[in-house]
Amino acid sequence: MIALEFTTFLGRFHPVLVHLPIGFLVMAVLLEWFERLRRTETKSGLIPVAWLLGGISAAAAALCGWYLGETGLYEEDVLFVHRWLGIALVVLSFIGWWIKRNPKNYSPYIQNGYSILVLGMLFYEGHQGGTMTHGDTYLTEYAPESLKGILGVKKDTDSLPRFGNPDSVLVYKDLVSPIFESKCFACHNNEVQRGGLNMASPDSLLEGSQGDPIIVNGNAEDSELFKRITLSQRNIKFMPPTENPLTYDEIKIVEWWIDTGASFDANVSAIDVSENMKPVLLRRYALDVEPKPWYETVQLAKLDSTRITELRQNGFTVKVLGATNPLLDVSYSGNDLTKAQLQKLEEVKEHITWLSLAETNVTDDWLAIVSKFPNLTRLELEKTGISDQGVALLPKLQHLEALNLYGTNVTDACMGDIEKIASLKRVYLWGTEVSPQIAESVRENNEGLEIILGER
Numbered sequence: 001m002i003a004l005e006f007t008t009f010l011g012r013f014h015p016v017l018v019h020l021p022i023g024f025l026v027m028a029v030l031l032e033w034f035e036r037l038r039r040t041e042t043k044s045g046l047i048p049v050a051w052l053l054g055g056i057s058a059a060a061a062a063l064c065g066w067y068l069g070e071t072g073l074y075e076e077d078v079l080f081v082h083r084w085l086g087i088a089l090v091v092l093s094f095i096g097w098w099i100k101r102n103p104k105n106y107s108p109y110i111q112n113g114y115s116i117l118v119l120g121m122l123f124y125e126g127h128q129g130g131t132m133t134h135g136d137t138y139l140t141e142y143a144p145e146s147l148k149g150i151l152g153v154k155k156d157t158d159s160l161p162r163f164g165n166p167d168s169v170l171v172y173k174d175l176v177s178p179i180f181e182s183k184c185f186a187c188h189n190n191e192v193q194r195g196g197l198n199m200a201s202p203d204s205l206l207e208g209s210q211g212d213p214i215i216v217n218g219n220a221e222d223s224e225l226f227k228r229i230t231l232s233q234r235n236i237k238f239m240p241p242t243e244n245p246l247t248y249d250e251i252k253i254v255e256w257w258i259d260t261g262a263s264f265d266a267n268v269s270a271i272d273v274s275e276n277m278k279p280v281l282l283r284r285y286a287l288d289v290e291p292k293p294w295y296e297t298v299q300l301a302k303l304d305s306t307r308i309t310e311l312r313q314n315g316f317t318v319k320v321l322g323a324t325n326p327l328l329d330v331s332y333s334g335n336d337l338t339k340a341q342l343q344k345l346e347e348v349k350e351h352i353t354w355l356s357l358a359e360t361n362v363t364d365d366w367l368a369i370v371s372k373f374p375n376l377t378r379l380e381l382e383k384t385g386i387s388d389q390g391v392a393l394l395p396k397l398q399h400l401e402a403l404n405l406y407g408t409n410v411t412d413a414c415m416g417d418i419e420k421i422a423s424l425k426r427v428y429l430w431g432t433e434v435s436p437q438i439a440e441s442v443r444e445n446n447e448g449l450e451i452i453l454g455e456r
């Protein structure tokens with residue numbers, strides 16, 4: 001333990017010591033260039049001395065750096081490059097010293113090339129070291145907005161996916177795992193398991209650290225994983241230990257996932273989205289979990305205005321639902337409807353979402369045309385001659401939500417077909433032969449279906 005503490009103590013000197021080789025080596029190169037510019041005949045003895053001091057101090061920094069790296073606080077792959085580049089710099093500094101003791105033996109090209117190589121590596125190494133401790137946005141974080149654009153600094157949410165439909169978004173795989181991947185996997189994966197923890201797969205997450213679970217299903221506050229990301233950042237146990245803490249939204253998502261049971265296969269619609277999660281999902285992924293009526297989710301191009309004019313010339317009243325919604329609300333009134341007119345509607349069948357043929361002479365077999373309208377959500381057939389045969393054609397409509405059959409010739413026999421329209425929420429059967437008993441039993445079997453029968 002004493003030995004371990006001592007090396008940790010040594011390791012902490014790394015950030016101080018690294019400045020020495022930088023100073024010496026930069027000075028060595030500048031001195032040399034200065035002399036070449038002045039064309040001094042006798043070369044200063046200081047140049048090889050600066051290279052030597054650079055080498056010695058680089059070796060000391062590398063030694064401390066080695067121990068600092070052993071603490072496990074740094075991301076493995078970045079650490080690997082940083083560590084071996086540092087050692088290469090030590091070697092290169094001593095070779096530099098060797099060359100500069102007898103510079104006349106080497107052409108100026110080789111010497112300049114060598115200096116530039118060392119300075120380049122030194123700069124890269126220093127920058128990488130800074131990034132490891134301060135995070136890769138450290139330099140640009142406070143840059144003026146205009147400069148950020150030039151430097152290509154990205155906003156946190158820029159690279160996040162945009163989800164449309166909560167049914168197809170998996171809470172763990174699509175929302176939680178990417179957070180772990182960007183902020184935790186570097187030190188907790190199949191190869192490197194800091195603290196004995198592998199976060200790369202559901203199984204290894206469940207296993208926790210050497211058999212100690214880090215997730216308590218349904219209780220974020222008691223979960224070691226959640227505690228670690230919500231500690232004070234100054235706490236030595238705070239995760240991630242390097243400077244790339246989880247954002248507020250990320251913490252909320254992890255918390256929500258654990259609190260709702262830490263499922264690995266549930267989608268967003270299957271678990272409870274609390275009120276305070278809704279804005280997070282909307283802000284971060286443009287994911288709207290409020291259920292929307294079908295006609296708001298349909299994506300269609302706007303209909304050509306000549307098409308609409310044509311429908312109007314055929315006697316239909318046509319309204320476009322909204323400036324951003326190209327679907328149509330179509331109705332007809334009168335007793336002179338023909339099959340040919342309905343076929344005109346069929347030409348734009350995707351666009352029709354509300355259709356009223358109330359009080360027209362529409363017949364049962366013409367409904368075969370209407371049943372082909374894929375986005376129809378509301379159909380009004382009240383006070384027409386429609387009977388059970390006509391209703392039998394309607395289960396083809398997969399998004400029909402409201403159906404008005406008030407005052408038609410339908411009977412109890414139509415109820416089987418009504419039940420087959422899975423999307424149906426409301427059916428008006430007032431003033432028909434449908435009996436209250438049958439209506440009641442259908443109601444009981446179909447939760448969410450409202451049957452409006454009224455008084456007879």
Ligand code: HEC
Binds near residue numbers: 072073188236
């Ligand atoms: C730079 C490396 C590094 C990163 C990145 C990192 N960890 Fe760790 N983690 C460690 C080290 C080292 C330990 C062991 C020391 C300790 O327990 O604090 C550890 C331990 C843990 C433990 C405790 C395991 C136990 O013993 O019960 C948890 C939980 C944990 N990390 C979660 C996370 C989470 C969550 C993230 C991402 C937000 C993360 N870590 C990111 C290095 C890292």
